């Protein structure tokens with residue numbers, strides 16, 4: 064099992080590399096939070112580029128060192144864009160992040176998310192209900208749990224998604240990040256439980272979507288998917304807690320949160336409290 068100090072070094076190095084190299088992590092993401100995703104990616108030191116069209120998804124897969132796909136608000140063109148982009152990413156061996164928003168509603172969403180089983184996303188980032196539902200959709204053994212997805216919000220706790228997250232990570236060989244009051248990140252061998260964040264993160268839309276975009280920025284630099292996902296989760300928990308201490312309500316929280324993402328140093332990000340356990 065990886066030592067905590069070694070994992071912290073990987074997190075710090077990934078965050079420092081992002082600050083030094085300004086990697087572009089292009090996105091195909093939902094229309095609700097697209098602006099917040101781009102701003103969060105930029106605040107941590109990355110750069111953003113959002114596309115919708117099939118040939119542009121393929122072009123971005125080739126252009127960026129990592130990519131982000133979020134199925135929040137599907138449009139008819141995505142039936143073509145998403146499989147073509149994922150196939151190009153797999154062909155090029157590029158890391159990519161999937162947010163399986165609202166898995167379970169609609170035929171196209173179900174078909175697209177079922178199809179991603181073959182391409183094995185490097186990092187899957189979702190709330191507890193989404194991670195449980197994706198493991199179920201993929202028919203993974205040992206996942207356990209019954210999902211009660213209701214739209215885009217979680218109705219379940221992170222603990223309930225632990226078996227599903229571990230099963231998905233063992234299947235993909237990548238990492239899974241489950242968000243909630245305490246965030247869980249796993250590569251199927253270890254489970255990291257990251258602390259911090261803020262109630263206000265549940266009172267603005269897109270803290271989860273933008274966390275996926277930031278996972279993709281770190282995936283451009285990190286030595287392992289686990290380090291990339293933990294760097295993103297740690298900076299979110301750190302910035303959320305710091306921002307909450309400065310504001311009284313959600314609107315100003317969003318602005319303060321972006322400021323704290325920008326201000327967090329690689330050392331701060333590595334030092335955010337987390338527990339490390341065997342999976």
Ligand SMILES: Nc1ncnc2c1ncn2[C@@H]1O[C@H](COP(=O)(O)OP(=O)(O)OP(=O)(O)O)[C@@H](O)[C@H]1O
Pocket residue numbers: 189190191215216217242243244245246259260261262264265267268269270271272273274296299300303
């Ligand atoms: N109760 C809580 N206390 C502290 N932080 C929280 C809490 N719930 C969620 N968070 C933080 O909010 C961020 C997003 O997690 P959340 O589970 O809300 O994602 P989500 O449901 O996919 O969000 P969205 O779909 O609106 O983007 C994570 O960084 C997580 O740590």
Ligand SMILES: Cc1ncsc1CCO
Pocket residue numbers: 093095096135136164215268269272
């Ligand atoms: C509110 C909402 N609806 C579809 S995607 C999205 C952003 C949070 O997941």
Ligand SMILES: [Mg+2]
Pocket residue numbers: 164190215271272
């Ligand atoms: Mg979400």
